[in-house]
Amino acid sequence: MEPGTYAVDPRPTGPPWRLWQEVGEEAAARQGVYAPVYSVSFGARGRIVIAPGDSRSMTLIPERCEGYCRGVDGRAGPNLACTGCERAVATRIDDCGSWQTVWLEPDAVVSRPSELPDRPPPDWADLERAEHRVPPVEPDGSWSRRWEAAVGVMLAHLVTATENHPVTLPSGPVAELLGHAVARYLPTGPDPRTVELAGPGIPEPRPLPDVLLVPRHPGTGEPWRPPGLKATVVPLDSGVWAYLTSPGETSPMPATGGLPAGVLRDDYPMPSRPWRLLEPHERAFRDTLVGLPEIRGPRLRRYHDAAYRS
Incomplete structure:
Protein backbone atom coordinates (compact mmCIF):
# COMPACT_ATOMS: atom_id res chain seq x y z
CA MET A 1 0.00 0.00 0.00
CA GLU A 105 -10.00 -5.60 12.36
CA PRO A 106 -13.27 -3.95 11.26
CA ASP A 107 -15.03 -4.50 14.61
CA ALA A 108 -12.09 -3.14 16.62
CA VAL A 109 -11.45 0.21 14.96
CA VAL A 110 -13.53 3.33 14.33
CA SER A 111 -13.19 5.72 11.40
CA ARG A 112 -12.33 9.29 12.37
CA PRO A 113 -11.67 12.25 10.05
CA SER A 114 -8.08 13.47 10.01
CA GLU A 115 -7.00 17.08 10.28
CA LEU A 116 -5.22 16.88 6.93
CA PRO A 117 -6.75 18.51 3.84
CA ASP A 118 -8.74 16.16 1.63
CA ARG A 119 -6.97 14.83 -1.41
CA PRO A 120 -9.01 14.39 -4.58
CA PRO A 121 -10.06 10.75 -4.92
CA PRO A 122 -8.27 8.81 -7.66
CA ASP A 123 -10.12 8.60 -10.95
CA TRP A 124 -9.68 7.35 -14.50
CA ALA A 125 -7.69 10.49 -15.34
CA ASP A 126 -4.93 9.24 -13.01
CA LEU A 127 -4.10 6.52 -15.53
CA GLU A 128 -2.75 9.15 -17.90
CA ARG A 129 -0.09 10.32 -15.43
CA ALA A 130 3.36 8.96 -16.16
CA GLU A 131 3.96 8.23 -12.46
CA HIS A 132 0.88 5.97 -12.37
CA ARG A 133 2.54 3.50 -14.74
CA VAL A 134 4.18 0.55 -12.97
CA PRO A 135 7.35 -0.66 -14.75
CA PRO A 136 7.61 -4.45 -15.06
CA VAL A 137 11.14 -4.58 -13.62
CA GLU A 138 12.25 -3.64 -10.09
CA PRO A 139 15.29 -1.41 -9.49
CA ASP A 140 17.31 -4.50 -8.51
CA GLY A 141 16.69 -6.04 -11.95
CA SER A 142 14.05 -8.60 -10.92
CA TRP A 143 10.47 -8.75 -12.15
CA SER A 144 8.06 -6.45 -10.35
CA ARG A 145 6.21 -8.26 -7.54
CA ARG A 146 3.16 -6.14 -8.33
CA TRP A 147 3.28 -7.32 -11.94
CA GLU A 148 3.57 -10.96 -10.87
CA ALA A 149 0.52 -10.65 -8.62
CA ALA A 150 -1.47 -8.61 -11.15
CA VAL A 151 -0.78 -11.09 -13.95
CA GLY A 152 -1.86 -13.98 -11.71
CA VAL A 153 -5.18 -12.30 -10.96
CA MET A 154 -5.70 -11.32 -14.61
CA LEU A 155 -5.01 -14.87 -15.82
CA ALA A 156 -7.66 -16.32 -13.51
CA HIS A 157 -10.23 -13.96 -15.02
CA LEU A 158 -8.96 -14.70 -18.55
CA VAL A 159 -9.23 -18.47 -18.07
CA THR A 160 -12.77 -17.97 -16.77
CA ALA A 161 -13.83 -15.54 -19.49
CA THR A 162 -12.59 -17.82 -22.29
CA GLU A 163 -13.59 -21.09 -20.57
CA ASN A 164 -10.05 -22.38 -21.10
CA HIS A 165 -10.02 -21.78 -24.86
CA PRO A 166 -6.88 -20.64 -26.73
CA VAL A 167 -6.37 -16.89 -27.11
CA THR A 168 -4.49 -14.53 -29.41
CA LEU A 169 -2.87 -11.49 -27.78
CA PRO A 170 -2.29 -8.10 -29.41
CA SER A 171 1.23 -7.58 -30.66
CA GLY A 172 3.56 -5.26 -28.79
CA PRO A 173 4.06 -5.05 -25.01
CA VAL A 174 1.08 -7.31 -24.21
CA ALA A 175 2.37 -10.25 -26.26
CA GLU A 176 5.99 -9.59 -25.30
CA LEU A 177 5.44 -9.38 -21.54
CA LEU A 178 2.37 -11.58 -21.00
CA GLY A 179 2.65 -14.15 -23.80
CA HIS A 180 4.74 -16.64 -21.84
CA ALA A 181 2.43 -16.53 -18.81
CA VAL A 182 -0.71 -16.89 -20.93
CA ALA A 183 0.79 -19.86 -22.78
CA ARG A 184 1.42 -21.61 -19.45
CA TYR A 185 -2.20 -21.39 -18.31
CA LEU A 186 -4.18 -21.62 -21.54
CA PRO A 187 -3.98 -24.20 -24.34
CA THR A 188 -2.99 -23.63 -27.95
CA GLY A 189 -5.05 -24.77 -30.89
CA PRO A 190 -7.75 -23.77 -33.35
CA ASP A 191 -10.61 -21.33 -32.80
CA PRO A 192 -8.76 -18.94 -30.45
CA ARG A 193 -10.51 -16.11 -28.62
CA THR A 194 -9.20 -12.64 -29.51
CA VAL A 195 -7.96 -10.28 -26.78
CA GLU A 196 -7.37 -6.52 -27.10
CA LEU A 197 -6.57 -3.67 -24.72
CA ALA A 198 -9.44 -1.30 -24.00
CA GLY A 199 -10.10 1.49 -21.57
CA PRO A 200 -10.39 5.25 -21.08
CA GLY A 201 -8.62 7.19 -23.80
CA ILE A 202 -8.24 4.21 -26.15
CA PRO A 203 -10.28 4.09 -29.38
CA GLU A 204 -12.76 1.25 -29.41
CA PRO A 205 -11.13 -1.72 -31.19
CA ARG A 206 -12.72 -2.76 -34.49
CA PRO A 207 -13.83 -5.41 -35.05
CA LEU A 208 -14.82 -5.98 -31.45
CA PRO A 209 -12.63 -8.75 -29.96
CA ASP A 210 -13.95 -11.58 -27.83
CA VAL A 211 -12.31 -10.24 -24.67
CA LEU A 212 -11.32 -6.72 -23.61
CA LEU A 213 -8.34 -6.32 -21.27
CA VAL A 214 -9.35 -3.32 -19.17
CA PRO A 215 -8.04 -1.43 -16.11
CA ARG A 216 -9.48 -1.51 -12.63
CA HIS A 217 -10.57 1.84 -11.29
CA PRO A 218 -7.65 3.27 -9.25
CA GLY A 219 -10.03 4.13 -6.41
CA THR A 220 -12.84 1.57 -6.31
CA GLY A 221 -11.14 -1.39 -8.03
CA GLU A 222 -14.13 -1.87 -10.33
CA PRO A 223 -13.26 -2.84 -13.94
CA TRP A 224 -13.75 -0.28 -16.69
CA ARG A 225 -16.57 -1.09 -19.08
CA PRO A 226 -17.15 0.35 -22.55
CA PRO A 227 -20.08 2.80 -22.44
CA GLY A 228 -23.23 1.45 -24.02
CA LEU A 229 -21.56 -1.77 -25.15
CA LYS A 230 -21.96 -5.29 -23.83
CA ALA A 231 -18.57 -6.93 -23.84
CA THR A 232 -16.59 -9.55 -21.95
CA VAL A 233 -13.96 -7.76 -19.90
CA VAL A 234 -10.93 -9.05 -18.01
CA PRO A 235 -9.69 -6.61 -15.33
CA LEU A 236 -6.04 -5.73 -14.83
CA ASP A 237 -4.20 -3.65 -12.23
CA SER A 238 -4.48 -0.04 -13.41
CA GLY A 239 -0.75 0.66 -13.08
CA VAL A 240 0.15 -2.41 -15.13
CA TRP A 241 -2.53 -1.60 -17.71
CA ALA A 242 -1.23 1.98 -17.97
CA TYR A 243 2.28 0.70 -18.70
CA LEU A 244 1.03 -1.71 -21.38
CA THR A 245 -0.88 1.08 -23.13
CA SER A 246 1.87 3.73 -22.78
CA PRO A 247 5.23 2.11 -22.05
CA GLY A 248 7.15 5.22 -23.09
CA GLU A 249 10.16 5.16 -25.39
CA THR A 250 11.37 1.60 -25.87
CA SER A 251 13.37 1.79 -29.09
CA PRO A 252 17.10 2.55 -29.16
CA MET A 253 16.72 3.87 -32.73
CA PRO A 254 16.30 7.60 -33.43
CA ALA A 255 12.80 8.86 -34.17
CA THR A 256 13.90 10.23 -37.54
CA GLY A 257 16.74 9.45 -39.88
CA GLY A 258 18.75 6.31 -39.32
CA LEU A 259 22.00 4.77 -38.14
CA PRO A 260 24.37 2.46 -39.97
CA ALA A 261 23.42 -1.20 -39.86
CA GLY A 262 24.39 -2.83 -36.56
CA VAL A 263 25.01 0.48 -34.78
CA LEU A 264 22.97 1.56 -31.75
CA ARG A 265 23.03 4.80 -29.78
CA ASP A 266 25.53 4.63 -26.93
CA ASP A 267 23.61 7.14 -24.78
CA TYR A 268 20.40 5.10 -24.62
CA PRO A 269 19.63 2.99 -21.51
CA MET A 270 18.46 -0.38 -22.78
CA PRO A 271 15.29 -1.62 -21.04
CA SER A 272 15.97 -4.03 -18.18
CA ARG A 273 14.94 -7.64 -18.62
CA PRO A 274 15.50 -10.29 -15.93
CA TRP A 275 17.19 -13.56 -16.83
CA ARG A 276 13.87 -15.45 -16.80
CA LEU A 277 10.48 -14.81 -18.39
CA LEU A 278 7.70 -13.20 -16.38
CA GLU A 279 5.83 -15.74 -14.26
CA PRO A 280 2.48 -15.02 -12.57
CA HIS A 281 2.14 -15.40 -8.82
CA GLU A 282 0.63 -18.88 -8.44
CA ARG A 283 -1.21 -18.17 -5.19
CA ALA A 284 -2.73 -14.99 -6.63
CA PHE A 285 -3.91 -17.01 -9.62
CA ARG A 286 -5.50 -19.84 -7.66
CA ASP A 287 -7.02 -17.70 -4.91
CA THR A 288 -8.69 -15.60 -7.60
CA LEU A 289 -9.78 -18.60 -9.65
CA VAL A 290 -11.52 -20.41 -6.76
CA GLY A 291 -13.22 -17.13 -5.81
CA LEU A 292 -15.02 -16.85 -9.16
CA PRO A 293 -18.46 -18.54 -9.25
CA GLU A 294 -17.88 -19.55 -12.91
CA ILE A 295 -15.36 -22.16 -11.74
CA ARG A 296 -18.34 -24.36 -10.82
CA GLY A 297 -19.07 -24.90 -14.54
CA PRO A 298 -18.07 -28.37 -15.78
CA ARG A 299 -15.39 -27.24 -18.24
CA LEU A 300 -13.65 -24.92 -15.78
CA ARG A 301 -14.00 -27.37 -12.90
CA ARG A 302 -12.18 -29.98 -14.99
CA TYR A 303 -9.48 -27.37 -15.65
CA HIS A 304 -9.09 -26.71 -11.92
CA ASP A 305 -9.10 -30.37 -10.91
CA ALA A 306 -6.56 -31.31 -13.58
CA ALA A 307 -4.22 -28.53 -12.41
CA TYR A 308 -4.47 -29.10 -8.68
CA ARG A 309 -5.26 -32.77 -8.17
CA SER A 310 -2.62 -34.34 -10.40
Missing part, protein backbone atom coordinates in the same frame (compact mmCIF):
# COMPACT_ATOMS: atom_id res chain seq x y z
CA GLU A 2 1.18 3.52 -0.75
CA PRO A 3 1.51 5.83 2.29
CA GLY A 4 -1.75 7.55 3.13
CA THR A 5 -3.93 4.98 1.32
CA TYR A 6 -6.06 2.05 2.42
CA ALA A 7 -8.14 -0.74 0.92
CA VAL A 8 -10.99 -2.90 2.18
CA ASP A 9 -11.29 -6.62 1.42
CA PRO A 10 -14.97 -7.63 1.32
CA ARG A 11 -14.11 -11.34 1.51
CA PRO A 12 -13.45 -13.32 4.70
CA THR A 13 -9.71 -13.28 5.40
CA GLY A 14 -7.37 -14.71 8.01
CA PRO A 15 -8.04 -17.14 10.86
CA PRO A 16 -9.97 -19.10 11.88
CA TRP A 17 -9.44 -21.58 9.05
CA ARG A 18 -11.48 -24.75 8.47
CA LEU A 19 -10.62 -27.68 6.23
CA TRP A 20 -12.57 -27.95 2.98
CA GLN A 21 -13.60 -31.53 3.81
CA GLU A 22 -15.15 -30.36 7.06
CA VAL A 23 -16.85 -27.30 5.60
CA GLY A 24 -18.46 -28.76 2.48
CA GLU A 25 -19.15 -27.13 -0.88
CA GLU A 26 -22.21 -25.10 0.10
CA ALA A 27 -20.68 -23.53 3.22
CA ALA A 28 -17.46 -22.79 1.33
CA ALA A 29 -19.46 -21.04 -1.40
CA ARG A 30 -21.04 -18.79 1.23
CA GLN A 31 -17.48 -17.80 2.16
CA GLY A 32 -16.70 -17.00 -1.48
CA VAL A 33 -14.76 -20.18 -2.31
CA TYR A 34 -16.22 -22.19 -5.21
CA ALA A 35 -13.69 -24.99 -5.81
CA PRO A 36 -11.79 -27.33 -3.46
CA VAL A 37 -8.91 -25.81 -1.49
CA TYR A 38 -7.02 -27.05 1.54
CA SER A 39 -8.72 -24.68 3.98
CA VAL A 40 -11.39 -21.97 3.95
CA SER A 41 -11.17 -18.70 5.85
CA PHE A 42 -13.91 -17.88 8.36
CA GLY A 43 -12.21 -14.64 9.40
CA ALA A 44 -13.72 -11.20 9.37
CA ARG A 45 -15.10 -9.54 6.25
CA GLY A 46 -14.23 -5.95 5.50
CA ARG A 47 -10.73 -5.97 6.98
CA ILE A 48 -8.84 -2.76 6.23
CA VAL A 49 -5.26 -2.85 4.98
CA ILE A 50 -2.84 0.06 5.37
CA ALA A 51 0.88 0.63 4.97
CA PRO A 52 2.79 -0.30 8.15
CA GLY A 53 4.19 3.22 8.41
CA ASP A 54 0.67 4.61 8.71
CA SER A 55 -0.14 2.62 11.86
CA ARG A 56 -0.09 4.45 15.20
CA SER A 57 -0.48 3.65 18.92
CA MET A 58 -0.14 -0.11 18.52
CA THR A 59 2.30 -2.62 19.96
CA LEU A 60 3.11 -6.21 19.06
CA ILE A 61 1.61 -9.07 21.07
CA PRO A 62 4.72 -11.30 21.57
CA GLU A 63 2.86 -14.62 21.89
CA ARG A 64 1.19 -14.06 18.49
CA CYS A 65 4.31 -13.27 16.46
CA GLU A 66 4.80 -16.60 14.69
CA GLY A 67 6.31 -16.64 11.22
CA TYR A 68 8.53 -18.58 8.86
CA CYS A 69 11.61 -16.48 8.05
CA ARG A 70 12.38 -14.27 11.04
CA GLY A 71 9.14 -12.40 10.47
CA VAL A 72 5.47 -12.45 11.40
CA ASP A 73 2.75 -13.87 9.16
CA GLY A 74 -0.40 -13.42 11.24
CA ARG A 75 -1.20 -17.12 11.50
CA ALA A 76 -2.41 -16.73 15.11
CA GLY A 77 -4.75 -13.85 14.37
CA PRO A 78 -4.37 -10.19 15.35
CA ASN A 79 -0.87 -9.58 16.69
CA LEU A 80 -1.06 -5.82 17.33
CA ALA A 81 -2.76 -4.37 20.40
CA CYS A 82 -3.95 -0.85 21.09
CA THR A 83 -1.52 0.80 23.52
CA GLY A 84 -4.45 2.48 25.26
CA CYS A 85 -6.99 -0.28 25.86
CA GLU A 86 -4.71 -3.30 25.10
CA ARG A 87 -7.33 -4.84 22.83
CA ALA A 88 -6.09 -6.80 19.78
CA VAL A 89 -6.93 -4.53 16.88
CA ALA A 90 -4.75 -5.42 13.87
CA THR A 91 -2.43 -7.95 12.23
CA ARG A 92 1.09 -7.06 11.13
CA ILE A 93 2.41 -9.06 8.17
CA ASP A 94 6.15 -8.94 7.54
CA ASP A 95 7.51 -12.32 6.50
CA CYS A 96 9.43 -13.80 3.61
CA GLY A 97 7.36 -13.75 0.43
CA SER A 98 4.59 -11.57 1.90
CA TRP A 99 3.58 -7.97 1.34
CA GLN A 100 4.40 -5.76 4.33
CA THR A 101 0.98 -4.70 5.59
CA VAL A 102 -1.13 -3.95 8.63
CA TRP A 103 -4.68 -5.34 8.58
CA LEU A 104 -7.15 -3.56 10.88
Whole structure:
Protein backbone atom coordinates (compact mmCIF):
# COMPACT_ATOMS: atom_id res chain seq x y z
CA MET A 1 0.00 0.00 0.00
CA GLU A 2 1.18 3.52 -0.75
CA PRO A 3 1.51 5.83 2.29
CA GLY A 4 -1.75 7.55 3.13
CA THR A 5 -3.93 4.98 1.32
CA TYR A 6 -6.06 2.05 2.42
CA ALA A 7 -8.14 -0.74 0.92
CA VAL A 8 -10.99 -2.90 2.18
CA ASP A 9 -11.29 -6.62 1.42
CA PRO A 10 -14.97 -7.63 1.32
CA ARG A 11 -14.11 -11.34 1.51
CA PRO A 12 -13.45 -13.32 4.70
CA THR A 13 -9.71 -13.28 5.40
CA GLY A 14 -7.37 -14.71 8.01
CA PRO A 15 -8.04 -17.14 10.86
CA PRO A 16 -9.97 -19.10 11.88
CA TRP A 17 -9.44 -21.58 9.05
CA ARG A 18 -11.48 -24.75 8.47
CA LEU A 19 -10.62 -27.68 6.23
CA TRP A 20 -12.57 -27.95 2.98
CA GLN A 21 -13.60 -31.53 3.81
CA GLU A 22 -15.15 -30.36 7.06
CA VAL A 23 -16.85 -27.30 5.60
CA GLY A 24 -18.46 -28.76 2.48
CA GLU A 25 -19.15 -27.13 -0.88
CA GLU A 26 -22.21 -25.10 0.10
CA ALA A 27 -20.68 -23.53 3.22
CA ALA A 28 -17.46 -22.79 1.33
CA ALA A 29 -19.46 -21.04 -1.40
CA ARG A 30 -21.04 -18.79 1.23
CA GLN A 31 -17.48 -17.80 2.16
CA GLY A 32 -16.70 -17.00 -1.48
CA VAL A 33 -14.76 -20.18 -2.31
CA TYR A 34 -16.22 -22.19 -5.21
CA ALA A 35 -13.69 -24.99 -5.81
CA PRO A 36 -11.79 -27.33 -3.46
CA VAL A 37 -8.91 -25.81 -1.49
CA TYR A 38 -7.02 -27.05 1.54
CA SER A 39 -8.72 -24.68 3.98
CA VAL A 40 -11.39 -21.97 3.95
CA SER A 41 -11.17 -18.70 5.85
CA PHE A 42 -13.91 -17.88 8.36
CA GLY A 43 -12.21 -14.64 9.40
CA ALA A 44 -13.72 -11.20 9.37
CA ARG A 45 -15.10 -9.54 6.25
CA GLY A 46 -14.23 -5.95 5.50
CA ARG A 47 -10.73 -5.97 6.98
CA ILE A 48 -8.84 -2.76 6.23
CA VAL A 49 -5.26 -2.85 4.98
CA ILE A 50 -2.84 0.06 5.37
CA ALA A 51 0.88 0.63 4.97
CA PRO A 52 2.79 -0.30 8.15
CA GLY A 53 4.19 3.22 8.41
CA ASP A 54 0.67 4.61 8.71
CA SER A 55 -0.14 2.62 11.86
CA ARG A 56 -0.09 4.45 15.20
CA SER A 57 -0.48 3.65 18.92
CA MET A 58 -0.14 -0.11 18.52
CA THR A 59 2.30 -2.62 19.96
CA LEU A 60 3.11 -6.21 19.06
CA ILE A 61 1.61 -9.07 21.07
CA PRO A 62 4.72 -11.30 21.57
CA GLU A 63 2.86 -14.62 21.89
CA ARG A 64 1.19 -14.06 18.49
CA CYS A 65 4.31 -13.27 16.46
CA GLU A 66 4.80 -16.60 14.69
CA GLY A 67 6.31 -16.64 11.22
CA TYR A 68 8.53 -18.58 8.86
CA CYS A 69 11.61 -16.48 8.05
CA ARG A 70 12.38 -14.27 11.04
CA GLY A 71 9.14 -12.40 10.47
CA VAL A 72 5.47 -12.45 11.40
CA ASP A 73 2.75 -13.87 9.16
CA GLY A 74 -0.40 -13.42 11.24
CA ARG A 75 -1.20 -17.12 11.50
CA ALA A 76 -2.41 -16.73 15.11
CA GLY A 77 -4.75 -13.85 14.37
CA PRO A 78 -4.37 -10.19 15.35
CA ASN A 79 -0.87 -9.58 16.69
CA LEU A 80 -1.06 -5.82 17.33
CA ALA A 81 -2.76 -4.37 20.40
CA CYS A 82 -3.95 -0.85 21.09
CA THR A 83 -1.52 0.80 23.52
CA GLY A 84 -4.45 2.48 25.26
CA CYS A 85 -6.99 -0.28 25.86
CA GLU A 86 -4.71 -3.30 25.10
CA ARG A 87 -7.33 -4.84 22.83
CA ALA A 88 -6.09 -6.80 19.78
CA VAL A 89 -6.93 -4.53 16.88
CA ALA A 90 -4.75 -5.42 13.87
CA THR A 91 -2.43 -7.95 12.23
CA ARG A 92 1.09 -7.06 11.13
CA ILE A 93 2.41 -9.06 8.17
CA ASP A 94 6.15 -8.94 7.54
CA ASP A 95 7.51 -12.32 6.50
CA CYS A 96 9.43 -13.80 3.61
CA GLY A 97 7.36 -13.75 0.43
CA SER A 98 4.59 -11.57 1.90
CA TRP A 99 3.58 -7.97 1.34
CA GLN A 100 4.40 -5.76 4.33
CA THR A 101 0.98 -4.70 5.59
CA VAL A 102 -1.13 -3.95 8.63
CA TRP A 103 -4.68 -5.34 8.58
CA LEU A 104 -7.15 -3.56 10.88
CA GLU A 105 -10.00 -5.60 12.36
CA PRO A 106 -13.27 -3.95 11.26
CA ASP A 107 -15.03 -4.50 14.61
CA ALA A 108 -12.09 -3.14 16.62
CA VAL A 109 -11.45 0.21 14.96
CA VAL A 110 -13.53 3.33 14.33
CA SER A 111 -13.19 5.72 11.40
CA ARG A 112 -12.33 9.29 12.37
CA PRO A 113 -11.67 12.25 10.05
CA SER A 114 -8.08 13.47 10.01
CA GLU A 115 -7.00 17.08 10.28
CA LEU A 116 -5.22 16.88 6.93
CA PRO A 117 -6.75 18.51 3.84
CA ASP A 118 -8.74 16.16 1.63
CA ARG A 119 -6.97 14.83 -1.41
CA PRO A 120 -9.01 14.39 -4.58
CA PRO A 121 -10.06 10.75 -4.92
CA PRO A 122 -8.27 8.81 -7.66
CA ASP A 123 -10.12 8.60 -10.95
CA TRP A 124 -9.68 7.35 -14.50
CA ALA A 125 -7.69 10.49 -15.34
CA ASP A 126 -4.93 9.24 -13.01
CA LEU A 127 -4.10 6.52 -15.53
CA GLU A 128 -2.75 9.15 -17.90
CA ARG A 129 -0.09 10.32 -15.43
CA ALA A 130 3.36 8.96 -16.16
CA GLU A 131 3.96 8.23 -12.46
CA HIS A 132 0.88 5.97 -12.37
CA ARG A 133 2.54 3.50 -14.74
CA VAL A 134 4.18 0.55 -12.97
CA PRO A 135 7.35 -0.66 -14.75
CA PRO A 136 7.61 -4.45 -15.06
CA VAL A 137 11.14 -4.58 -13.62
CA GLU A 138 12.25 -3.64 -10.09
CA PRO A 139 15.29 -1.41 -9.49
CA ASP A 140 17.31 -4.50 -8.51
CA GLY A 141 16.69 -6.04 -11.95
CA SER A 142 14.05 -8.60 -10.92
CA TRP A 143 10.47 -8.75 -12.15
CA SER A 144 8.06 -6.45 -10.35
CA ARG A 145 6.21 -8.26 -7.54
CA ARG A 146 3.16 -6.14 -8.33
CA TRP A 147 3.28 -7.32 -11.94
CA GLU A 148 3.57 -10.96 -10.87
CA ALA A 149 0.52 -10.65 -8.62
CA ALA A 150 -1.47 -8.61 -11.15
CA VAL A 151 -0.78 -11.09 -13.95
CA GLY A 152 -1.86 -13.98 -11.71
CA VAL A 153 -5.18 -12.30 -10.96
CA MET A 154 -5.70 -11.32 -14.61
CA LEU A 155 -5.01 -14.87 -15.82
CA ALA A 156 -7.66 -16.32 -13.51
CA HIS A 157 -10.23 -13.96 -15.02
CA LEU A 158 -8.96 -14.70 -18.55
CA VAL A 159 -9.23 -18.47 -18.07
CA THR A 160 -12.77 -17.97 -16.77
CA ALA A 161 -13.83 -15.54 -19.49
CA THR A 162 -12.59 -17.82 -22.29
CA GLU A 163 -13.59 -21.09 -20.57
CA ASN A 164 -10.05 -22.38 -21.10
CA HIS A 165 -10.02 -21.78 -24.86
CA PRO A 166 -6.88 -20.64 -26.73
CA VAL A 167 -6.37 -16.89 -27.11
CA THR A 168 -4.49 -14.53 -29.41
CA LEU A 169 -2.87 -11.49 -27.78
CA PRO A 170 -2.29 -8.10 -29.41
CA SER A 171 1.23 -7.58 -30.66
CA GLY A 172 3.56 -5.26 -28.79
CA PRO A 173 4.06 -5.05 -25.01
CA VAL A 174 1.08 -7.31 -24.21
CA ALA A 175 2.37 -10.25 -26.26
CA GLU A 176 5.99 -9.59 -25.30
CA LEU A 177 5.44 -9.38 -21.54
CA LEU A 178 2.37 -11.58 -21.00
CA GLY A 179 2.65 -14.15 -23.80
CA HIS A 180 4.74 -16.64 -21.84
CA ALA A 181 2.43 -16.53 -18.81
CA VAL A 182 -0.71 -16.89 -20.93
CA ALA A 183 0.79 -19.86 -22.78
CA ARG A 184 1.42 -21.61 -19.45
CA TYR A 185 -2.20 -21.39 -18.31
CA LEU A 186 -4.18 -21.62 -21.54
CA PRO A 187 -3.98 -24.20 -24.34
CA THR A 188 -2.99 -23.63 -27.95
CA GLY A 189 -5.05 -24.77 -30.89
CA PRO A 190 -7.75 -23.77 -33.35
CA ASP A 191 -10.61 -21.33 -32.80
CA PRO A 192 -8.76 -18.94 -30.45
CA ARG A 193 -10.51 -16.11 -28.62
CA THR A 194 -9.20 -12.64 -29.51
CA VAL A 195 -7.96 -10.28 -26.78
CA GLU A 196 -7.37 -6.52 -27.10
CA LEU A 197 -6.57 -3.67 -24.72
CA ALA A 198 -9.44 -1.30 -24.00
CA GLY A 199 -10.10 1.49 -21.57
CA PRO A 200 -10.39 5.25 -21.08
CA GLY A 201 -8.62 7.19 -23.80
CA ILE A 202 -8.24 4.21 -26.15
CA PRO A 203 -10.28 4.09 -29.38
CA GLU A 204 -12.76 1.25 -29.41
CA PRO A 205 -11.13 -1.72 -31.19
CA ARG A 206 -12.72 -2.76 -34.49
CA PRO A 207 -13.83 -5.41 -35.05
CA LEU A 208 -14.82 -5.98 -31.45
CA PRO A 209 -12.63 -8.75 -29.96
CA ASP A 210 -13.95 -11.58 -27.83
CA VAL A 211 -12.31 -10.24 -24.67
CA LEU A 212 -11.32 -6.72 -23.61
CA LEU A 213 -8.34 -6.32 -21.27
CA VAL A 214 -9.35 -3.32 -19.17
CA PRO A 215 -8.04 -1.43 -16.11
CA ARG A 216 -9.48 -1.51 -12.63
CA HIS A 217 -10.57 1.84 -11.29
CA PRO A 218 -7.65 3.27 -9.25
CA GLY A 219 -10.03 4.13 -6.41
CA THR A 220 -12.84 1.57 -6.31
CA GLY A 221 -11.14 -1.39 -8.03
CA GLU A 222 -14.13 -1.87 -10.33
CA PRO A 223 -13.26 -2.84 -13.94
CA TRP A 224 -13.75 -0.28 -16.69
CA ARG A 225 -16.57 -1.09 -19.08
CA PRO A 226 -17.15 0.35 -22.55
CA PRO A 227 -20.08 2.80 -22.44
CA GLY A 228 -23.23 1.45 -24.02
CA LEU A 229 -21.56 -1.77 -25.15
CA LYS A 230 -21.96 -5.29 -23.83
CA ALA A 231 -18.57 -6.93 -23.84
CA THR A 232 -16.59 -9.55 -21.95
CA VAL A 233 -13.96 -7.76 -19.90
CA VAL A 234 -10.93 -9.05 -18.01
CA PRO A 235 -9.69 -6.61 -15.33
CA LEU A 236 -6.04 -5.73 -14.83
CA ASP A 237 -4.20 -3.65 -12.23
CA SER A 238 -4.48 -0.04 -13.41
CA GLY A 239 -0.75 0.66 -13.08
CA VAL A 240 0.15 -2.41 -15.13
CA TRP A 241 -2.53 -1.60 -17.71
CA ALA A 242 -1.23 1.98 -17.97
CA TYR A 243 2.28 0.70 -18.70
CA LEU A 244 1.03 -1.71 -21.38
CA THR A 245 -0.88 1.08 -23.13
CA SER A 246 1.87 3.73 -22.78
CA PRO A 247 5.23 2.11 -22.05
CA GLY A 248 7.15 5.22 -23.09
CA GLU A 249 10.16 5.16 -25.39
CA THR A 250 11.37 1.60 -25.87
CA SER A 251 13.37 1.79 -29.09
CA PRO A 252 17.10 2.55 -29.16
CA MET A 253 16.72 3.87 -32.73
CA PRO A 254 16.30 7.60 -33.43
CA ALA A 255 12.80 8.86 -34.17
CA THR A 256 13.90 10.23 -37.54
CA GLY A 257 16.74 9.45 -39.88
CA GLY A 258 18.75 6.31 -39.32
CA LEU A 259 22.00 4.77 -38.14
CA PRO A 260 24.37 2.46 -39.97
CA ALA A 261 23.42 -1.20 -39.86
CA GLY A 262 24.39 -2.83 -36.56
CA VAL A 263 25.01 0.48 -34.78
CA LEU A 264 22.97 1.56 -31.75
CA ARG A 265 23.03 4.80 -29.78
CA ASP A 266 25.53 4.63 -26.93
CA ASP A 267 23.61 7.14 -24.78
CA TYR A 268 20.40 5.10 -24.62
CA PRO A 269 19.63 2.99 -21.51
CA MET A 270 18.46 -0.38 -22.78
CA PRO A 271 15.29 -1.62 -21.04
CA SER A 272 15.97 -4.03 -18.18
CA ARG A 273 14.94 -7.64 -18.62
CA PRO A 274 15.50 -10.29 -15.93
CA TRP A 275 17.19 -13.56 -16.83
CA ARG A 276 13.87 -15.45 -16.80
CA LEU A 277 10.48 -14.81 -18.39
CA LEU A 278 7.70 -13.20 -16.38
CA GLU A 279 5.83 -15.74 -14.26
CA PRO A 280 2.48 -15.02 -12.57
CA HIS A 281 2.14 -15.40 -8.82
CA GLU A 282 0.63 -18.88 -8.44
CA ARG A 283 -1.21 -18.17 -5.19
CA ALA A 284 -2.73 -14.99 -6.63
CA PHE A 285 -3.91 -17.01 -9.62
CA ARG A 286 -5.50 -19.84 -7.66
CA ASP A 287 -7.02 -17.70 -4.91
CA THR A 288 -8.69 -15.60 -7.60
CA LEU A 289 -9.78 -18.60 -9.65
CA VAL A 290 -11.52 -20.41 -6.76
CA GLY A 291 -13.22 -17.13 -5.81
CA LEU A 292 -15.02 -16.85 -9.16
CA PRO A 293 -18.46 -18.54 -9.25
CA GLU A 294 -17.88 -19.55 -12.91
CA ILE A 295 -15.36 -22.16 -11.74
CA ARG A 296 -18.34 -24.36 -10.82
CA GLY A 297 -19.07 -24.90 -14.54
CA PRO A 298 -18.07 -28.37 -15.78
CA ARG A 299 -15.39 -27.24 -18.24
CA LEU A 300 -13.65 -24.92 -15.78
CA ARG A 301 -14.00 -27.37 -12.90
CA ARG A 302 -12.18 -29.98 -14.99
CA TYR A 303 -9.48 -27.37 -15.65
CA HIS A 304 -9.09 -26.71 -11.92
CA ASP A 305 -9.10 -30.37 -10.91
CA ALA A 306 -6.56 -31.31 -13.58
CA ALA A 307 -4.22 -28.53 -12.41
CA TYR A 308 -4.47 -29.10 -8.68
CA ARG A 309 -5.26 -32.77 -8.17
CA SER A 310 -2.62 -34.34 -10.40
